[in-house]
Each structure stands twice: as structure tokens, then as C-alpha cells.
Amino acid sequence: MNCIITIELGTNAVRVxxxxxxxxxxGFQKGTYPTFHDEPDHSEQDPEQMFITMLYxxxxxxxxxxxxxxxxxxxxxxxxxxxxxxxVDEDGVPLGNAITWADNRGKKEAGSLKGTQVGDAIYQATxxxxxxxxxxxxxxxxxxxxxxxxSQTRKFLSIKSYVIQQLTGNCIIxxxxxxxxxxxxxxxxxxxxxxxxxxxxSADKLPDLVPVTYSDxxxxxxxxxxxxxxxxxxxLIGSSDGCLATLGAGVWEQGRATITIEDSGAFRxxxxxxxxxxxxxxxxxxxxxxxxxxxxxxxxxxxxFEWFANQFGDASLGYDLDKTIREMVKEASTAxxxxxxxxxxxxxLGERAPIWNANARGCYFGLHIRHERKHIIRATIEGILFEMxxxxxxxxxxxEISSLSINGSFASIPFCTQMIADMFNRPVNTLxxxxxxxxxxxxxxxxxxxxxxxxxQASKVVQMHETFLPDPKAxxxxxxxxxxxxxxxxxxxxEFDQLAALQSK
Amino acid sequence: xxRTMFQYDISPELAMFPHLQEIGLxxxxxxxxxxxxxxxxxxIGLRLVTEGKFDWLIDGKLYVVYPGDLVLLxxxxxxxxxxxxxxxxxxxxxxxxxxxxxxxxxGKWSMLNHKEKLSVNQILTHNRQTPVxxxxxxxxxxxxxxxxxxxxxxxxxxxxxxxxxxxxxxxCRQLVRQSxxxxxxxxxxxxxxxxxxxxxxxxxxVDEMAVLTGMGTTVFTEKVKSFSGFSPINYLxxxxxxxxxxxxxxxxxxxxxxxxxxxxxxxxxxATTFKKLTGYTPSEYRKKNLFK
Numbered sequence: 001m002n003c004i005i006t007i008e009l010g011t012n013a014v015r016v017x018x019x020x021x022x023x024x025x026x027g028f029q030k031g032t033y034p035t036f037h038d039e040p041d042h043s044e045q046d047p048e049q050m051f052i053t054m055l056y057x058x059x060x061x062x063x064x065x066x067x068x069x070x071x072x073x074x075x076x077x078x079x080x081x082x083x084x085x086x087x088v089d090e091d092g093v094p095l096g097n098a099i100t101w102a103d104n105r106g107k108k109e110a111g112s113l114k115g116t117q118v119g120d121a122i123y124q125a126t127x128x129x130x131x132x133x134x135x136x137x138x139x140x141x142x143x144x145x146x147x148x149x150x151s152q153t154r155k156f157l158s159i160k161s162y163v164i165q166q167l168t169g170n171c172i173i174x175x176x177x178x179x180x181x182x183x184x185x186x187x188x189x190x191x192x193x194x195x196x197x198x199x200x201x202s203a204d205k206l207p208d209l210v211p212v213t214y215s216d217x218x219x220x221x222x223x224x225x226x227x228x229x230x231x232x233x234x235x236l237i238g239s240s241d242g243c244l245a246t247l248g249a250g251v252w253e254q255g256r257a258t259i260t261i262e263d264s265g266a267f268r269x270x271x272x273x274x275x276x277x278x279x280x281x282x283x284x285x286x287x288x289x290x291x292x293x294x295x296x297x298x299x300x301x302x303x304x305f306e307w308f309a310n311q312f313g314d315a316s317l318g319y320d321l322d323k324t325i326r327e328m329v330k331e332a333s334t335a336x337x338x339x340x341x342x343x344x345x346x347x348x349l350g351e352r353a354p355i356w357n358a359n360a361r362g363c364y365f366g367l368h369i370r371h372e373r374k375h376i377i378r379a380t381i382e383g384i385l386f387e388m389x390x391x392x393x394x395x396x397x398x399x400e401i402s403s404l405s406i407n408g409s410f411a412s413i414p415f416c417t418q419m420i421a422d423m424f425n426r427p428v429n430t431l432x433x434x435x436x437x438x439x440x441x442x443x444x445x446x447x448x449x450x451x452x453x454x455x456x457q458a459s460k461v462v463q464m465h466e467t468f469l470p471d472p473k474a475x476x477x478x479x480x481x482x483x484x485x486x487x488x489x490x491x492x493x494x495e496f497d498q499l500a501a502l503q504s505k
Numbered sequence: 506x507x508r509t510m511f512q513y514d515i516s517p518e519l520a521m522f523p524h525l526q527e528i529g530l531x532x533x534x535x536x537x538x539x540x541x542x543x544x545x546x547x548x549i550g551l552r553l554v555t556e557g558k559f560d561w562l563i564d565g566k567l568y569v570v571y572p573g574d575l576v577l578l579x580x581x582x583x584x585x586x587x588x589x590x591x592x593x594x595x596x597x598x599x600x601x602x603x604x605x606x607x608x609x610x611x612g613k614w615s616m617l618n619h620k621e622k623l624s625v626n627q628i629l630t631h632n633r634q635t636p637v638x639x640x641x642x643x644x645x646x647x648x649x650x651x652x653x654x655x656x657x658x659x660x661x662x663x664x665x666x667x668x669x670x671x672x673x674x675x676x677c678r679q680l681v682r683q684s685x686x687x688x689x690x691x692x693x694x695x696x697x698x699x700x701x702x703x704x705x706x707x708x709x710x711v712d713e714m715a716v717l718t719g720m721g722t723t724v725f726t727e728k729v730k731s732f733s734g735f736s737p738i739n740y741l742x743x744x745x746x747x748x749x750x751x752x753x754x755x756x757x758x759x760x761x762x763x764x765x766x767x768x769x770x771x772x773x774x775x776a777t778t779f780k781k782l783t784g785y786t787p788s789e790y791r792k793k794n795l796f797k
Contacts, residue, residue: 030734031743032734033743034695034698048750049743051747052747055782055783056735056743057734088796090796091754091795091796092794093755094754222783222789223784226783310689
């Protein structure tokens with residue numbers, strides 16, 4: 001019997017799954033690594049620790065689960081979070097840490113590009129909104145603020161490219177991850193000349209572009225030996241977490257969209273056409289050479305409710321954050337839809353889609369002396385999900401959406417899932433598996449191994465677990481409050497900027 | 506300014522306590538220029554404010570200290586009055602000689618066992634940047650100490666040292682509680698990880714790590730496992746190997762030096778652990794992982 005291994009280099013942890021050929025999980029292990037915030041806008045990770053943690057977890061899964069259960073390995077497929085940047089020197093040695101998607105150091109560089117003719121052209125060509133998250137802006141920042149490191153850099157890699165390079169010796173990047181760098185032209189699948197010019201680099205400073213199905217690489221002999229894997233194991237470069245989560249949520253047919261809410265969140269659809277939003281609120285990332293994942297990301301997902309639970313939860317529950325969250329959700333359910341007129345803007349971490357304002361901040365609006373704790377808890381959850389609705393509405397300008405599927409730990413809290421159904425007034429499906437990224441990587445691998453004829457057929461094996469139907473009465477309430485939510489967002493732009501200006505003094 | 510002080514070289518009360526340099530109450534009723542110039546702590550200094558409000562610069566950083574606040578100064582830390590002035594109010598001052606400035610602060614007088622002394626040491630040194638603790642037990646303890654010094658009853662020597670131990674133990678517990686105030690385990694774990702990184706060469710035990718988070722060893726191990734996916738020791742090995750790889754790639758030091766700097770007890774132990782995980786010996790690793 002053989003199995004497929006998927007390796008997901010996520011924001012906080014590496015997750016490694018082993019699937020049998022039917023898509024059943026036969027084993028799973030994870031390992032975390034830290035994110036360093038040495039300066040307020042910085043967010044970095046140690047590439048060596050990520051690599052070693054990945055190797056350790058992979059080895060443990062093979063030795064403790066896969067081999068004892070008498071499985072062989074047919075394929076190893078990679079995914080990773082998007083937008084990371086790692087500069088390496090002449091010898092391929094990292095010049096410091098990798099910069100993650102959450103890093104905002106390039107605010108100025110992004111601000112100076114956004115809205116210009118060049119910026120508009122780069123967004124149209126690359127599909128990546130102009131924002132400090134994108135490696136395009138990060139490289140420009142480094143050129144301006146760390147010229148020594150910039151000039152020492154032989155290659156600008158993504159964290160996935162680094163891991164693959166360590167394992168195989170090849171310096172490559174897949175079209176999915178590359179399409180989130182702000183440097184690849186998603187129409188021609190080449191590095192984009194005007195983006196390269198803005199970054200101040202030539203194409204040879206970047207890894208070679210390959211399709212997500214590329215597998216013409218081999219593990220170095222030492223790794224084959226220490227992992228007890230044969231030379232014939234297919235090493236599939238794979239795609240990005242966002243694209244694979246969409247595939248793994250079975251979002252294929254027209255009219256289907258998926259909502260992911262973990263710490264952060266996103267609203268996504270798959271299609272074969274690029275969405276051209278003149279306001280530049282949406283991303284277009286390549287899943288395959290034919291397919292595009294479009295949507296909008298939010299910074300403020302479950303992490304906001306965790307913050308809230310940490311500050312205001314019952315202290316006697318000690319370190320048990322999950323229990324605190326369960327208790328608070330229970331309390332929220334005793335208030336009614338709309339929290340008796342209390343609204344919450346969840347922008348504690350600034351915001352990406354749809355407002356794209358790094359200076360945005362959180363805000364409770366409409367507090368009244370009759371409001372109780374339960375209303376504030378409920379309003380906090382409603383605010384996080386209204387934000388998702390706001391992204392969904394932006395996307396609905398371009399695509400008709402008739403049903404939703406959800407994944408991620410926050411969205412799958414039943415209370416939240418029902419609220420999503422009520423807010424969107426659409427049926428919401430939960431998935432029968434817990435990790436859509438892993439399943440997406442499995443589907444991609446299984447298709448490459450010939451188990452499925454194509455990705456469309458593959459996506460049909462994704463099973464829905466439960467369907468939450470919208471409650472029309474609750475929807476009426478949310479619809480009215482959402483109007484106020486949207487007009488608050490529209491009104492508050494300048495004040496956010498003023499507040500940020502005061503604080504940076 | 507009035508000082509009601511016992512001092513080791515003057516007061517017969519302290520004759521049996523060479524580690525206790527001074528203890529007593531300082532009361533200041535007038536503001537005078539240059540009344541509090543910078544002092545550098547030789548041993549461990551404790552100041553407990555009982556009245557008034559003091560503006561103190563500790564290692565150059567301004568702290569406003571109120572009654573009930575205990576200020577803790579480790580060897581080498583500096584303290585001065587803001588604008589070189591001593592504010593109006595009173596505070597207890599206790600000065601204790603530190604035995605060995607790097608590894609164990611509490612001397613032979615302390616009845617804590619060696620492991621406990623090491624933990625006290627780790628907690629105090631890692632909280633250097635937070636020299637002010639709010640400790641409600643402190644005043645009672647210092648007063649009991651003073652009463653005991655003046656008494657001539659049986660058990661005096663042990664009782665004095667016992668109260669001193671208590672003062673340090675309560676201070677450490679409060680420091681741990683303060684730094685882990687947020688009930689969020691990831692943050693606590695991150696703080697711990699920073700401490701481990703700063704002193705990677707130390708032979709950390711799980712007990713020592715647990716103490717720094719204020720948890721029991723069993724609960725700690727379980728929490729680390731479910732959060733990080735690794736046992737505390739295996740997580741530490743991750744950090745050690747990652748740091749070792751960076752040093753290897755920079756080509757700065759030989760394998761033995763790297764082994765010791767990253768906490769492996771011998772280069773053999775390092776090489777074995779390294780090879781088991783990566784499939785390479787440390788010296789091969791550098792050569793074979795560079796761009797061709």
C-alpha cells in the first residue's frame with residue numbers, strides 16, 4: 001500500500017499529513033515555530049528552524065505512523081503560506097530571517113506605488129494588491145533601507161523555495177506562490193518587467209518559475225537515506241495555502257465560494273477568468289495554469305476573538321483558552337441578532353480587503369447603558385463576520401454566489417457558521433475534513449499520480465458534512481445593521497489615518 | 506533624611522550575617538539638590554516603598570514607584586533619583602552580597618536547595634528589565650526580619666535567613682505571575698523560548714523550564730506538547746540544531762565550539778543528534794548545502 005504525504009508550511013506551524021489513495025487521513029503531525037516581532041511593523045521567522053521543524057515532523061510521521069502501518073510513499077507535495085521573502089547570499093546562505101506576509105515595514109513603499117499609473121499597471125499584471133505584504137514591496141523596502149543586504153543578495157526566495165532548495169538543491173518557485181509575490185505576470189506566467197523595475201532587480205535574482213505540478217526534482221541522497229525514502233518518490237512542488245484550501249473545500253462549480261477563518265481569514269472563488277476590480281480590492285492568484293483563485297483576505301479573523309477572550313474572559317479558567325472561548329460563545333448566544341444595536345469594527349490589526357488600510361483600528365459603535373457583557377461578546381463575533389460579508393459583497397460584484405462552504409477553526413464554531421448563513425442569506429456547508437489545505441494538496445497529488453483524470457473530478461470527492469440554512473428573520477436584522485457597518489467604514493478613513501499620525505510622533 | 510539602619514560593619518545585630526550588608530528604613534522629609542546621585546548595585550538591592558512616591562531611574566529608565574512596590578536591583582544595575590533628587594517619603598532598603606554573579610546569586614546562607622537557587626537566579630536575571638514588583642507580602646516579611654534581628658530568642662539565625670529566603674521566593678513567584686499575566690499559552694511559550702535562546706548553552710531541564718512559566722512540570726509538558734507538537738526537550742533540540750546550522754553555514758567556529766555554544770554536552774553528542782535528524786554530519790552539512 002502506498003500513501004501521499006502533504007507538507008504545509010503555515011504561518012505558525014508545519015502540518016504534515018499522510019493520505020491513502022482514497023483520501024483518508026492515515027496520520028498527522030505538526031510542529032510550531034515562532035514569529036519574531038523585534039520592531040512594531042516587523043514579522044519574521046527563522047528559515048533554519050522552519051526547515052528543521054519540518055524535517056523533524058516529517059521524519060516522526062514516517063517512523064511512527066507511515067512505516068509501522070506498512071505504507072510506502074508515492075508522493076510528497078508542498079504548500080506554504082504566501083508572500084514570504086527570504087534573501088540568500090552568493091552561497092545560498094540566508095541573510096537573516098524570512099519576512100512573513102504579516103510584516104508591514106513597507107507601508108511607505110506601498111503607499112508611494114498605490115494609485116500611480118505604474119502601480120495600477122503592476123496590479124493588473126500581477127493580480128496582487130499593492131500592499132506591504134507582497135514581496136515586491138518588501139524588496140523595494142530592502143533596497144531603500146538595507147542597501148547592504150540588498151546588494152549581497154544573490155536570490156530572493158520564498159520560504160517554500162528555500163525548503164525545496166535545501167531538500168533537493170533546485171532553486172525554483174511554483175506559479176501559485178509566485179503569483180502572490182506581486183512580481184509575476186499572471187497573464188503570461190513570466191516575471192513582470194515593470195514590477196522588477198520597481199523592485200530594482202533583474203529576473204535572475206528570483207528562482208525559476210515552474211507549474212504547481214512540477215516534479216522533476218529529487219531528494220538529496222542524504223535525505224533519502226535518513227528518511228528511508230526511495231529515489232522514485234515523486235516530489236511535487238505544489239501550490240499555496242490559499243489556493244489549496246479553496247480546492248480542498250470542493251469549490252469548483254460556478255456559484256460556489258469558500259470562507260476560511262483561522263487567525264486571519266479569506267473569501268475565495270475559483271474560476272478560469274481574472275477578476276479585474278478597478279478599485280484593486282481583490283487578489284487573483286494562480287492555482288494552475290488554467291485556473292485562478294480570486295478573493296479578498298482579512299487580517300482580523302479568529303485572532304481578534306482570541307484577543308477579546310484573553311482580555312475579558314473568565315480568569316478562573318486559567319490557560320484554557322478553548323474553554324474560555326466556548327463559554328463566551330455560549331453567553332453570546334443569549335443575546336439576539338444585531339446585539340441590540342451594538343456594532344463592532346474588527347480592525348485591530350489594520351485591514352486588507354476590502355478597505356486596504358493598514359492604519360484602520362477597532363471600534364465599538366452604539367454602546368448603550370442597557371448593553372450587557374453578552375451583547376459586547378456577540379457584537380465582537382458579529383463584527384468579525386460582517387467584515388467577511390463586506391468582502392463577499394465586493395466579490396459578488398463580479399461573481400454570482402449561490403452557496404458557501406466554510407473552513408478554519410473560527411468559522412467552524414457552529415454558532416459562527418449559522419451566523420454566516422444568516423448574514424449571507426445562503427446555505428453554508430461544513431466540510432467533513434478538518435484541513436482543507438492538506439486535502440487540496442492531496443487532490444493535486446492524486447491527480448498527478450493519475451488517480452483522478454483532472455482536478456475537477458478530484459474536487460468531487462470532497463464531502464460536505466452538514467448544511468446550515470439561513471434564518472430569514474435574523475437575515476433581515478443583519479441586513480439593516482450591515483448597512484450601518486458599511487457606512488461606518490466609509491466614514492472612518494481619515495480618522496484612522498489621523499490616529500496613526502499621532503501615534504507615530 | 507533619617508536612616509534607621511543596621512549595617513554589617515557597624516551593627517552588632519548583623520554580626521552573624523555577613524551576607525546582610527544593610528537593612529533598615531530610610532525616611533526623607535525634605536527635597537534637596539543632588540540628594541540621590543547614581544549608585545551601582547554591588548550585590549542584590551531591595552527597596553520597598555512604604556510612604557510617598559519616588560521617581561527612580563533604574564538602568565537609565567524612569568519608574569514611578571508607589572507604596573507596596575518592591576524594587577529589585579541585581580549586581581551591576583544602577584539606580585538614581587530623577588533629576589538627582591530623592592523624593593519625599595520612606596522606604597525599606599535591604600542589601601545582600603551576591604555569592605557568584607553569574608550562576609548563583611543566593612549564597613550559602615540560603616536554605617533553598619541547589620536547583621531552587623538556580624531557578625531563582627534564572628527568574629531574577631531574566632526579569633532584569635522589570636525591576637519593580639508589586640508584592641504585598643514584602644512589608645510583613647521585612648518587618649519580621651527586623652524584629653527577629655533585634656530579638657535574642659532561640660533560632661534567631663535560621664529565622665532571619667528563612668525570612669530572606671521567603672522574600673526571594675515570593676518575589677520570584679510574583680515576577681513569574683506578572684510576566685504570564687495574559688492567560689494565553691502561546692505568549693507564555695514564546696517568552697520562555699526567548700529565555701532559552703538567550704542561554705542556549707545552559708543544560709536546561711524540563712523542571713527549570715516549567716518553573717519559568719509558573720506551571721507544574723506535568724501540566725507544562727502536556728501544554729507544550731499539545732501546542733507545539735514537541736516535548737519540551739525535543740522543542741529545545743529544534744532550537745539548538747537551528748542555531749547550530751546558522752553557525753555552521755556562517756563558517757565562524759569549529760564543530761566543538763558550536764556544540765558547546767548550542768548546549769550539546771560534547772561534539773560527539775552534537776554530531777549524533779545532528780546526523781540522526783538531518784542525515785548529515787555537521788561538517789558535511791555546510792559543504793553540501795551551499796549553492797553550486
